[in-house]
Amino acid sequence: MAYINHRLFLLILGSMTKHTILKKVFGYSEFRGNQGAIIDHVLAGNDALVIMPTGGGKSLCYQIPALIGEGLAIIVSPLIALMNDQVAALKQLDVEAATIHSNISDTESRQIFADIQSGELKLLYVSPEKLMSDGFLKYLLNQNVSLFGIDEAHCVSIWGNDFRPEYVKLSALRNSFPAVPIIALTATADHATQQDIIRQLDLGKTKTFLSSFERKNITTRAKSGQKRMEQIVNFVKTHPGESGIVYCLSRKSTEKVAESLEAKGFQAAAYHAGLDPMTRRRVQDDFQTDTVKIVCATIAFGMGIDKPNIRWVIHYNMPKNIEGYYQEIGRAGRDGDPAEALLFSSWGDFIQLKRFIDDSPNEGFKVVQLAKLDRMWQFATASSCRTNMVLNYFGEFINNNCGHCDNCLHPPKFIDGTVFSQMALSGIIRTREEVGINLLIDILRASYKQEIRSRGYDQLKTYGVGRNISFQHWQHYITQMINQGIIRIDYTDHSKLKTTPLSGPVLKKEVMIQLTEFVSHKEQKEREKNAKKIKKEVNFSNIDASLLARLKSWRTQLARAQKVPPYVIFNDRTINFIASSKPTSPDDLIAIDGIGPVKLERYGDAVIEIVTSK
Numbered sequence: 001m002a003y004i005n006h007r008l009f010l011l012i013l014g015s016m017t018k019h020t021i022l023k024k025v026f027g028y029s030e031f032r033g034n035q036g037a038i039i040d041h042v043l044a045g046n047d048a049l050v051i052m053p054t055g056g057g058k059s060l061c062y063q064i065p066a067l068i069g070e071g072l073a074i075i076v077s078p079l080i081a082l083m084n085d086q087v088a089a090l091k092q093l094d095v096e097a098a099t100i101h102s103n104i105s106d107t108e109s110r111q112i113f114a115d116i117q118s119g120e121l122k123l124l125y126v127s128p129e130k131l132m133s134d135g136f137l138k139y140l141l142n143q144n145v146s147l148f149g150i151d152e153a154h155c156v157s158i159w160g161n162d163f164r165p166e167y168v169k170l171s172a173l174r175n176s177f178p179a180v181p182i183i184a185l186t187a188t189a190d191h192a193t194q195q196d197i198i199r200q201l202d203l204g205k206t207k208t209f210l211s212s213f214e215r216k217n218i219t220t221r222a223k224s225g226q227k228r229m230e231q232i233v234n235f236v237k238t239h240p241g242e243s244g245i246v247y248c249l250s251r252k253s254t255e256k257v258a259e260s261l262e263a264k265g266f267q268a269a270a271y272h273a274g275l276d277p278m279t280r281r282r283v284q285d286d287f288q289t290d291t292v293k294i295v296c297a298t299i300a301f302g303m304g305i306d307k308p309n310i311r312w313v314i315h316y317n318m319p320k321n322i323e324g325y326y327q328e329i330g331r332a333g334r335d336g337d338p339a340e341a342l343l344f345s346s347w348g349d350f351i352q353l354k355r356f357i358d359d360s361p362n363e364g365f366k367v368v369q370l371a372k373l374d375r376m377w378q379f380a381t382a383s384s385c386r387t388n389m390v391l392n393y394f395g396e397f398i399n400n401n402c403g404h405c406d407n408c409l410h411p412p413k414f415i416d417g418t419v420f421s422q423m424a425l426s427g428i429i430r431t432r433e434e435v436g437i438n439l440l441i442d443i444l445r446a447s448y449k450q451e452i453r454s455r456g457y458d459q460l461k462t463y464g465v466g467r468n469i470s471f472q473h474w475q476h477y478i479t480q481m482i483n484q485g486i487i488r489i490d491y492t493d494h495s496k497l498k499t500t501p502l503s504g505p506v507l508k509k510e511v512m513i514q515l516t517e518f519v520s521h522k523e524q525k526e527r528e529k530n531a532k533k534i535k536k537e538v539n540f541s542n543i544d545a546s547l548l549a550r551l552k553s554w555r556t557q558l559a560r561a562q563k564v565p566p567y568v569i570f571n572d573r574t575i576n577f578i579a580s581s582k583p584t585s586p587d588d589l590i591a592i593d594g595i596g597p598v599k600l601e602r603y604g605d606a607v608i609e610i611v612t613s614k
């Protein structure tokens with residue numbers, strides 16, 4: 001393609017339809033979900049509130065109207081890293097975009113203002129403080145602003161889960177620019193937060209576009225937390241070379257997990273708020289550029305991570321609520337390719353989280369947080385579809401089996417657990433409700449521990465009645481008995497086990513108790529193997545591994561030279577597509593999702609060269 005004058009390019013853009021831009025600029029053939037409708041709505045001059053899960057494709061919803069509309073689109077984002085990434089990706093497509101924040105030089109900023117003046121710039125990313133500063137706002141009033149995009153719009157609301165005071169000032173935008181459409185976007189807002197965003201930003205003829213929160217490409221699994229490290233090592237072994245995050249509750253465990261992985265020969269780094277800013281920045285950059293594949297992090301790691309090819313997220317500990325959990329796993333598979341989420345949980349996690357909440361002086365806060373923690377625990381120990389649970393939690397009431405969670409893929413087998421329940425209950429009663437889970441299991445399994453003998457528990461009638469059942473089996477069963485309400489944990493009394501009003505009927509054999517069968521380590525591995533087969537089926541079938549390696553190494557070199565993350569050149573999905581379809585002509589290339597004319601011109605020859613050379 002010959003070089004075209006930029007003004008001409010802009011002129012052509014303005015006359016293109018949204019479909020043409022999608023194909024010619026972004027290289028995609030179809031809109032996803034609500035994207036098309038949102039773009040039409042905004043282009044007609046209306047405001048919009050867009051609720052779309054992470055990876056759903058929010059950016060195109062304002063980028064395409066920005067390219068079609070006349071003038072400059074202003075996009076507000078809370079994080080410099082996010083803005084830099086967006087600008088780098090747009091520049092790859094020859095779209096004139098820039099960002100103004102505290103870290104840019106005077107020379108850069110002079111150039112940006114010159115580009116605004118000459119009408120070259122189509123998208124400008126700014127921080128909320130910058131946008132609402134007196135000088136800048138006045139300056140904009142004299143410019144032709146085509147639209148405002150407010151990314152991470154939940155930050156404007158105290159009902160949201162990441163309130164930022166600097167976002168509140170944005171409420172003055174509507175007054176200053178009564179005729180400019182505002183599009184607010186977020187991946188996390190319950191009903192109350194949505195209403196608050198509309199009110200705070202004073203959105204006028206607005207429409208709320210709510211996409212389903214289901215992340216179909218993420219396979220969701222939850223396991224009990226015994227031998228977590230061993231399970232994690234096994235997991236990582238079966239995902240060679242893939243990028244992933246292990247979320248931990250404490251700083252110490254991030255370091256411990258990273259060390260254990262390194263000791264097994266995997267490349268891993270720890271990340272937490274206690275590290276110095278330089279180290280944090282380096283870990284984040286190394287992860288972003290695929291130099292480090294695994295990061296073991298506290299939840300401090302995430303907001304700034306806009307990496308589309310994170311293939312898995314593991315929770316080493318259970319998170320404190322479903323909002324947090326879902327946001328964290330949502331960082332996986334943003335490119336739409338298959339990804340995995342694996343959650344570990346134990347009573348230990350539950351009790352630790354509960355202690356954090358108990359330490360809060362605010363009673364109202366405590367009640368809400370405890371209820372959220374309970375829901376999280378129910379999720380972690382559920383025996384039915386986990387996706388259903390999450391979607392219902394967010395108010396998307398459905399009752400379908402999702403087909404991509406462990407309980408759908410391998411429905412648990414149920415057993416008659418009445419006798420086990422009676423054994424456990426009778427142990428609790430005979431010890432006068434004075435023991436916690438572990439000690440109860442020791443009694444049932446006839447342990448010789450000193451504590452048991454000194455307290456005379458070896459004389460009880462229940463001592464040893466459950467010795468044929470492994471410790472892990474018992475843990476699995478008793479957890480379910482607690483979830484079913486026939487046993488209660490008393491947190492006010494050292495987490496000792498107590499009976500409940502539902503216990504009596506079980507002891508009297510008036511009701512039958514169903515429990516899910518425990519899955520042993522060996523069986524779990526077997527399941528993993530089967531799950532792998534499923535994954536392959538939805539993946540590209542005939543990838544040429546050596547070609548893929550050559551393409552990736554070419555991409556890495558190019559990314560280093562241009563100082564951009566590799567996926568900005570081509571994302572993994574596009575690279576996989578090339579390695580399986582082996583395009584040998586420009587026509588073959590342009591047919592691939594993620595390759596438009598600009599990338600064809602920039603990289604087409606190099607790709608064909610790699611594909612055709614041996």
Ligand code: ADP
Pocket residue numbers: 028029030031032035052053054055056057058059060308334335336571593
């Ligand atoms: P979000 O901001 O909602 O988390 P992004 O806007 O970053 O998501 O989009 C996630 C990924 O999906 C990006 O790699 C983007 O290029 C890709 N994408 C967005 N829309 C489409 C589409 N219509 N077809 C194919 N890929 C798309």
Ligand code: ZN
Pocket residue numbers: 384385386387388401402403404405406407408409
């Ligand atoms: Zn399911």
